Amino acid sequence: xxxxxxxxxxxxxxxxxxxxxxxxxxxxxxxxxxxxxxxxxxxxxxxxxxxxxxxxxxxxxxxxxxxxxxxxxxxxxxxxxxxxxxxxxxxxxxxxxxxxxxxxxxxxxxxxxxxxxxxxxxxxxxxxxxxxxxxxxxxxxxxxxxxxxxxxxxxxxxxxxxxxxxxxxxxxxxxxxxxxxxxxxxxxxxxxxxxxxxxxxxxxxxxxxxxxxxxxxxxxxxxxxxxxxxxxxxxxxxxxxxxxxxxxxxxxxxxxxxx
Amino acid sequence: xxxxxxxxxxxxxxxxxxxxxxxxxxxxxxxxxxxxxxxxxxxxxxxxxxxxxxxxxxxxxxxxxxxxxxxxxxxxxxxxxxxxxxxxxxxxxxxxxxxxxxxxxxxxxxxxxxxxxxxxxxxxxxxxxxxxxxxxxxxxxxxxxxxxxxxxxxxxxxxxxxxxxxxxxxxxxxxxxxxxxxxxxxxxxxxxxxxxxxxxxxxxxxxxxxxxxxxxxxx
Numbered sequence: 001x002x003x004x005x006x007x008x009x010x011x012x013x014x015x016x017x018x019x020x021x022x023x024x025x026x027x028x029x030x031x032x033x034x035x036x037x038x039x040x041x042x043x044x045x046x047x048x049x050x051x052x053x054x055x056x057x058x059x060x061x062x063x064x065x066x067x068x069x070x071x072x073x074x075x076x077x078x079x080x081x082x083x084x085x086x087x088x089x090x091x092x093x094x095x096x097x098x099x100x101x102x103x104x105x106x107x108x109x110x111x112x113x114x115x116x117x118x119x120x121x122x123x124x125x126x127x128x129x130x131x132x133x134x135x136x137x138x139x140x141x142x143x144x145x146x147x148x149x150x151x152x153x154x155x156x157x158x159x160x161x162x163x164x165x166x167x168x169x170x171x172x173x174x175x176x177x178x179x180x181x182x183x184x185x186x187x188x189x190x191x192x193x194x195x196x197x198x199x200x201x202x203x204x205x206x207x208x209x210x211x212x213x214x215x216x217x218x219x220x221x222x223x224x225x226x227x228x229x230x231x232x233x234x235x236x237x238x239x240x241x242x243x244x245x246x247x248x249x250x251x252x253x254x255x256x257x258x259x
Numbered sequence: 260x261x262x263x264x265x266x267x268x269x270x271x272x273x274x275x276x277x278x279x280x281x282x283x284x285x286x287x288x289x290x291x292x293x294x295x296x297x298x299x300x301x302x303x304x305x306x307x308x309x310x311x312x313x314x315x316x317x318x319x320x321x322x323x324x325x326x327x328x329x330x331x332x333x334x335x336x337x338x339x340x341x342x343x344x345x346x347x348x349x350x351x352x353x354x355x356x357x358x359x360x361x362x363x364x365x366x367x368x369x370x371x372x373x374x375x376x377x378x379x380x381x382x383x384x385x386x387x388x389x390x391x392x393x394x395x396x397x398x399x400x401x402x403x404x405x406x407x408x409x410x411x412x413x414x415x416x417x418x419x420x421x422x423x424x425x426x427x428x429x430x431x432x433x434x435x436x437x438x439x440x441x442x443x444x445x446x447x448x449x450x451x452x453x454x455x456x457x458x459x460x461x462x463x464x465x466x467x468x469x470x471x472x473x474x475x476x477x478x
Binding site: 053054055088091092094095096098100101102103104105106115116119120164165168 | 373375376378379381382383384385386389393394397398
C-alpha cells in the first residue's frame with residue numbers, strides 16, 4: 001500500500017456563474033512535498049489555495065486531506081456537505097499566508113500569534129506566548145513582538161503572518177503570492193524564512209508564486225496552470241529546463257523576459 | 260412680568276428630580292439600543308438566513324413614528340398579556356426604536372472591515388463568536404463612535420415623547436406645573452435650557468472619546 005497523499009483534489013471544479021475558474025482539477029500532494037503553482041493571472045492558481053483553505057466553496061468534486069473529505073462527510077455511505085464542526089476539524093490541519101498579510105491591526109505581533117492558539121486550541125496564555133516567542137525568534141522578529149503591524153515593514157509583517165500561521169501547528173502551509181505586495185528589497189527576507197521552515201519542519205507546502213527562481217530552487221514539483229487546468233507539471237529542473245508544452249514555454253519566456 | 264425668578268427657584272428642585280428620570284430613561288434606552296442593535300447586526304451576518312427578516316424588521320421600526328411604538332407597547336401589549344408600567348414601556352420603545360438605527364450603524368462598521376480580516380480568521384480556524392469578539396468588533400466600533408453618539412443625543416431629545424404616556428420626566432412635569440399654576444414660560448424654558456446644556460455636554464464627551472480612540476488607533 002502506498003502512503004496516503006496529504007492532499008488530493010478529485011475532479012474539483014469551481015465556477016462563478018458562467019465563468020469556469022477550475023475545470024475538473026486532479027492533483028495529489030504527498031506528505032512533506034513542496035509544490036509551486038505558477039501560471040498567468042486568471043488561470044485559477046490562487047483559487048486552488050483558497051478552496052483548500054475553505055475560503056471558496058467548490059462546485060464539483062471532492063478535496064481530500066489525509067484521506068478525509070474537507071467539505072464533505074460520509075452519511076449512509078454517501079458524501080454529503082459537511083457541517084461546520086467537521087470542516088473546522090479538517091481545516092485545523094491547514095494554515096495560510098496571504099499576499100496582503102492580513103495581520104490583525106489592533107493587536108501586537110505577539111497578540112496576533114497567540115490569539116488562535118488560546119481561543120481555538122485552548123492553550124494556556126503562558127504556553128502560547130512561549131511558543132509564539134520561539135516562532136517570532138525563528139522569523140527574526142523577537143525584538144518586535146510588542147510592535148503593532150503598522151509599526152512594521154511589509155517584510156516584517158509577512159514574517160509575523162508566517163509565525164502566526166505556524167503557531168497553529170498546521171501540517172499543510174499555503175502561501176498565496178506572499179511576496180507580491182512587498183518592495184523588491186524585502187522579498188529576500190521572507191523567502192529566506194520560507195526556505196528555513198521548509199528545512200526545519202516536516203510541512204507539506206503549496207505555494208502560488210511569481211518568483212520563478214525561488215520555485216525552481218525550493219520546490220519538489222512545479223505545476224503550470226493555464227485556463228483552469230494543470231497544463232504541465234514536473235520537477236522544477238524539467239519544467240523550467242525543458243518545458244514540453246508550448247503554453248508553458250510561452251509563459252516562462254514572457255516571465256523570464258520581464259524578470 | 261414675563262419671567263418670575265421666585266417662581267423659577269421654586270420649581271427648579273421639582274424639575275431637577277424630573278431631569279433625573281429623563282436621564283435615566285436616556286441611559287437605559289441607549290443601553291438597550293446599543294446592545295440590541297449590535298446583536299441584530301451580528302446575527303444578520305453570522306446567520307445569513309435571518310438577514311431578510313432582520314432588514315424587514317429594521318425597516319418597519321425605522322419607518323413608523325416612535326410615538327406610535329410607545330403607545331403600542333404601553334396600550335396594545337397588555338391586550339396580549341404583557342402589562343408594563345409607563346416608564347418601562349417607554350424605555351423599551353425608545354430602546355428598540357434606536358436599536359434599529361444603531362444596527363445599521365454597526366452594519367456599516369462591519370462592512371468597512373477588510374475582507375482579509377475575515378479570511379485570516381477562517382485560516383486560523385477561529386469560531387465565528389471569537390471572530391466577532393476579538394477581530395471584527397474591536398476594529399468596527401471606534402470609527403462608528405461618532406455616529407452612535409449622535410443617536411445618543413437624538414434619543415435623549417426624544418424622551419419628552421414619554422410625557423404622552425404620563426411618565427414623570429421633564430416635559431410631563433413641566434406641563435403639570437404649567438397647568439397647576441398657569442405659568443408655562445418658566446418651566447418650558449427651563450426644560451429647553453436643560454436639554455440644550457445636556458446635549459452640548461454629551462457632544463463634548465463624544466468628541467473627547469473620539470479623540471481618545473483615534474489616538475489609540477494611530478499607534
